[in-house]
Every structure is written in C-alpha cells, then in structure tokens.
Amino acid sequence: MLLRSVRTSLYFILVLAAARFTHADTIPDLGTGIQETLQSLQPAEWNQINAGRHPALTIGGRITIEGCQSYPYHDNNSEELGFHRLASDLVAGLQQGLQCMAGLGPMGRLHPYHEQNARRLIYLLNDDSGKVLRCVEDRTFAYAVAHPAEAPGADNEILIDTYRISGFLSRKFDRATYRDFFNLSEPLIEDHLTGKPLHVDGMHRYRKLPALMFHEVTHWLGYEHTNLTADVVDLYETCCFAGSDHISDAAINRGFQQRACGILKDPDLWQANQSNRKKLWYSKRYYRLKREIRKASD
Numbered sequence: 498m499l500l501r502s503v504r505t506s507l508y509f510i511l512v513l514a515a516a517r518f519t520h521a522d523t524i525p526d527l528g529t530g531i532q533e534t535l536q537s538l539q540p541a542e543w544n545q546i547n548a549g550r551h552p553a554l555t556i557g558g559r560i561t562i563e564g565c566q567s568y569p570y571h572d573n574n575s576e577e578l579g580f581h582r583l584a585s586d587l588v589a590g591l592q593q594g595l596q597c598m599a600g601l602g603p604m605g606r607l608h609p610y611h612e613q614n615a616r617r618l619i620y621l622l623n624d625d626s627g628k629v630l631r632c633v634e635d636r637t638f639a640y641a642v643a644h645p646a647e648a649p650g651a652d653n654e655i656l657i658d659t660y661r662i663s664g665f666l667s668r669k670f671d672r673a674t675y676r677d678f679f680n681l682s683e684p685l686i687e688d689h690l691t692g693k694p695l696h697v698d699g700m701h702r703y704r705k706l707p708a709l710m711f712h713e714v715t716h717w718l719g720y721e722h723t724n725l726t727a728d729v730v731d732l733y734e735t736c737c738f739a740g741s742d743h744i745s746d747a748a749i750n751r752g753f754q755q756r757a758c759g760i761l762k763d764p765d766l767w768q769a770n771q772s773n774r775k776k777l778w779y780s781k782r783y784y785r786l787k788r789e790i791r792k793a794s795d
C-alpha cells in the first residue's frame with residue numbers, strides 16, 4: 498500500500514514535471530513540447546494588465562509586452578492593437594523557428610545540436626524567469642536588441658525600436674545634418690521634428706517581423722553575433738525564415754537559405770568543440786555567407 502502510494506506520487510511528480518518542463522531533459526517529445534508551449538501563449542490566455550503609467554500585455558502569464566502601442570509601423574488605429582500584433586508575431590516566429598530547429602520544418606533535419614537548442618529554448622520559455630519585450634522609439638541603432646538575463650532572477654529582455662523597424666529617420670540629429678546630409682528643406686525639417694517622422698528612401702522597413710522576433714529570442718540562449726565562428730542566431734534566421742529581410746529576390750534568398758541550412762546540418766561543424774568549430778568555420782569557408790548576403794542586399 499505504502500509502495501503503491503509512493504509509486505502514485507512519483508508518477509504524479511513526473512507528470513507535473515513534464516507539464517511545466519522544469520528541466521529540458523524532461524520534454525518527452527519535441528513536437529509535443531513545441532505545440533504545448535505555443536498553446537500556452539495563445540491569445541485566449543492573454544490578460545491585460547496595467548503596469549503603472551505604461552500599458553502592458555502579459556501572454557501565457559509569463560511574457561510581458563510593454564509600451565508597444567506603435568508597433569510595428571506607427572499606424573495603429575487603437576492603442577491595444579500594437580501589443581496584440583507583437584504577441585502574434587512572437588508566437589508565429591516561435592512556431593516556425595522552433596519547428597525548424599527541431600528538424601520538423603520544411604528544411605528537414607538539422608544536426609541534433611540544434612534539437613538540443615530547441616529543448617533549451619522551450620525550457621526557457623516555460624520557466625519562471627522574467628521575460629519582457631519592450632518597445633522604444635528612436636533609442637537604438639538596431640531594429641531590436643536582446644539582453645539575456647545577467648543573473649538568476651533577472652529578466653530576459655528584448656528592446657524593439659519601432660523607429661528603426663519602420664525605417665523612420667531619427668529625430669536625434671541636429672538641423673544642419675538634416676539640411677546638408679539628408680537634403681531636407683526647412684519646412685520638411687520642421688515637420689519631421691514636430692509631426693510624424695519621415696520615412697526616407699534607402700532606409701529599410703523590416704517586413705519579416707516573426708523572423709526578427711525569433712532572432713531576438715535565440716539571443717536569450719546566450720549567442721552573440723560573430724564571424725570568427727558559427728553565428729548561430731543569424732544561421733537560424735536565414736535557414737528557418739527563407740533568407741534575409743534585406744533581399745527582395747526570392748530565388749537569391751532561397752540560395753542563401755539552403756546554404757545556411759546546409760551549415761546547420763554539417764556533422765563535422767556541430768560535433769566539434771569550440772576551438773575546432775572556429776577552425777572549420779574558416780577552412781570550410783562558411784564565413785563567406787554573411788559577407789555575400791550583405792553584398793546581395795537591396
């Protein structure tokens with residue numbers, strides 16, 4: 498009887514552990530883990546909260562979206578819409594990206610190293626650490642910036658700059674720069690600084706926003722950009738989201754996508770230790786990919 502109740506409680510504990518993914522290894526099946534994680538982030542479970550002066554939206558009870566009324570392109574007709582758009586871009590990005598990392602997407606199986614990363618990401622998305630997506634305007638030099646939590650208990654954060662995403666000209670230059678460098682007339686400078694910011698030619702408006710959200714979330718795994726060894730974050734975005742947002746030609750993008758997926762499948766590269774991976778990155782000339790993508794950009 499005692500044995501039986503011990504066994505029952507053990508079973509119960511195991512079921513609980515699997516349901517909350519308290520450890521990456523307890524995820525029984527990756528496909529199921531992805532689906533359950535995504536379902537727990539569905540709109541039906543969103544609840545609106547009010548964090549002080551800034552409105553916020555919490556999804557799945559654990560990811561907070563703050564200050565995103567203008568996301569993505571400053572053209573929302575209601576204050577809530579931007580928050581919901583960001584939540585749906587995030588979930589869409591996680592769906593496509595996690596499936597791809599797990600080898601369940603159209604690009605086929607990658608090296609098991611990336612399945613393990615998919616498990617780590619599911620674990621992170623389900624744990625109790627704070628996760629915040631915060632929109633800012635005209636504050637960064639990038640479309641978005643991710644900060645993995647620096648200490649246990651600290652928040653994982655993503656800053657999304659809706660000025661950069663929209664391709665708006667910054668309002669932070671001085672008048673002489675607008676006049677001499679951007680060739681703007683005085684009335685236009687006045688409009689830009691006091692009315693709606695200008696969207697000038699040559700400044701990119703980011704279109705594949707689910708890809709951008711997934712890109713930022715993969716930084717939470719601790720990867721930074723580099724060309725001295727495999728740039729895991731860039732490789733995932735290029736392989737899992739059909740090339741680069743800066744290239745409009747679909748055929749060229751497909752070529753880059755296949756090359757990125759090929760690198761993610763290479764057994765030599767992913768079973769190597771860090772220092773050998775660095776050597777292989779050079780000897781196999783994989784470092785060229787990023788350079789060529791930049792060259793082919795519109």
Ligand SMILES: [Zn+2]
Nearest residue numbers: 712716722730
């Ligand atoms: Zn990045």
